[in-house]
Amino acid sequence: MQMSVSPQEIAEHLVQELGHKQAFETFKHHASRCREDETRTIWDKIGSEINRLSMLKTG
Secondary structure (H helix, E strand, O other), rough: OOOOOHHHHHHHHHHHHHHHHHHHHHHHHHHHHOHHHHHHHHHHHHHHHHHHHHHHHHH
């Protein structure tokens, strides 16, 4: 799947728009609905980036 934005950019946008907690809830919702492995992998990368951004904020 070719993406025009990276999982990091998506995660940054979600965190900026929703805050870390809601961004992570959004990730969990979408990841749980994935039926294709490729889509699940992309959402896993987004979730990892949300976690990384959260740790940078608190670190």
